[in-house]
Amino acid sequence: MEIAGFGVEAWLNEFEKTATTDISQSSIAALTMQAVTALDGQQGQKFYAQLNATRLDYGWIEGSPEFKQQVSGLYQHVPADNVLQTNGATGANHLAIYSLINPGDHVIALYPSYQQLYDIPKSLGATVDFWHIQEDHAWLPDIDELAQLIRPETKMILLNNAVNPTGSLLDEALLKQVVTLARSVGAYVLADEVYEPLDDTPFVSIADLYEKGIAVNSLSKTYSAPGVRIGWTATPSVEITEIFRKYRDYTMICGGGFNDQLAVLILQHRAEILARNREIVRRNLKIYTDWVAQEPRVTLIAPHGISVSCPRLDIPVDDEKFCRDLLAQTGTLLVPGSRFDLPGHVRLGYCTDTETLQRGLHHLSQFLRQYDAD
Template sequence: MQIAGFGVEAWLNEHEREATTDISQSSVSALTMAEVTALDGQGGQQFYQQLNQMRLDYGWIEGSPEFKQLVSGLYERVPAENVLQTNGATGANQLAIYSLIEPGDHVISLYPTYQQLYDIPKSLGATVDYWHIRESHDWMPDIDELKALIRPNTKMILLNNAMNPTGGLLDRAMLEAVVAVAQSVGAYVLADEVYEPLDGTPFTSIADVYDRGIAINSLSKTYSAPGLRIGWTATSDTKIADLFRKYRDYTMISGGVFNDQLAVLILQHRAEILARNRQIVSRNLKLFTDWVATQSRVSLIAPHGISVSCIKLDVPLTDEQFCLNLLRDTGVLLVPGSRFAIPGHARLGYCTDTTTLKRGLRLLGDYLKQFDRD
């Protein structure tokens, strides 16, 4: 099996430990263990008492009944038995694609966006056509282009909703239009939904509008727990879930008793965590957009309350060279847009802690001034 290097992950693996001011990441500012365990209302005592009584066996293979029921409650049409716990959303994407895509299949992927969604199908021998998002259309795709791409043998349409790194969002009307295209040939629709908006923008899961829809999510982005490595697949179709079960046995045994217990605690206190994160998004997005308005060499199509953004750079360097120089000279880390097939841009993770964001924007703004003197 041949597969392309994973652009964004390779960049972060190489450079994130060099950074002194990291504004590259895609999660809302990560919670500490103390902040999570304190959600039990007893300063973490109840959580740790329960944990101390647990045996370090494999635990619940598909996720505990509490986990599955809590995840099911996030959807309108997904029963708890159709929720399968995975190793983050990356594990969920891999499981779903591995389970359904075979050599010679035709798939359509939103592009450019999260690389897993088009390069894993390619590695499995599928023919992949791109459904393009365009900056000139506020990083949105055209449904007529999807209609032109669909074939009688199209097996799957793959979406990132909301989109990394651009922050674009497919609303319910667009999702229903995608479903109508998929239904015409019986195709599955997979949607990586880890970037749920936090600004009050209505959000619709593919699992709630299509019986062949596969929702992928995790606790990494909107829930501020990327280090937990817990995600899931969710579908209203029991036959799809049963197929995933078979393939899952080859890729993952369980998430582990500790991770599952912590995931349950986070989901039980979802409202508190989302309230915290809405404040971060609201505060930081205003700081960020106000800063962009002062910059002559940066422009932005603002994200929809999503924890990633894609800035356009007006500099006489490639985006990769600019980001390397910026890191070397200032310690500020961005992700070059070329790592997402969006040259001339960069991913800026504005949902880091506010102090880090302010410092990063100040250093970035000062660094850009050199090009005005050239």
């Protein structure tokens, strides 16, 4: 089995801990343990008392009943028994693709987007066709292209909704068109939905639109808890869930009692966390778009309340050299667009804490001024 290097992960693994101003990340500013445990209403005392009484055995293999019920409540058509806990959304994507895709299968993947969604199927011997997002179409794909790509034997359509790194969103009308095409050939539709928008943009899960829809999500992005490493698959289909169960036994035993307990607490108090994060998105997006408006070397298709963005830079060097030099000279970290097959762009995570965002944008503007004399 051969697989390409994971561009964005390799970049962050090399550089994220050396940056002093990190505006590369895709999560909304991470919560502290103190902030999460205080959600119990007793400054963490109730949480830690429960934790101290917990045996360090495997715990609930698929996730505790409370976890599964909390996740089920996020959907209209997914019973709790059809929720399977995974090691983040990356674990959920891997489980779903590994479970359903065989050598020689035909799949269609939204591109560019999260690299897992096309390179894992390739590594398994599938034929992968790309359904392209288009910058001149607000980073959205054309449904007519998907109609041309789909075949009678197409096994799966893989989506990233909202899209990393562009922050664009496939709305309900477009998703329904995808479902119509998928249903016509009996294809699965997997949607990595970790970037659920936090503005007033309506969002609908693929699991609530299609009987063969597979929703992947986690606590990492919208819920500001990437360190918990808890994600899930959710589908209305009992048959698909049973397939996942078999393959899951080979990829993951459990999420761990501590992580499950923390995940339940976060989901129980999702309203408070999402209110906090909506305010971060609102405040930081205005700072960011105001900055773009006065920065002549940056253009942006604004994200829809999503924690990632993909500005285009007007620079005379390639984006990877630019990002390396920016980090070396200012301590400011971005992800080169080339790591997403989007040269000339960068991923800028504007949902870090506001002070870091402002400092990073200031450093970026100062660094860009060196090209003004060209």
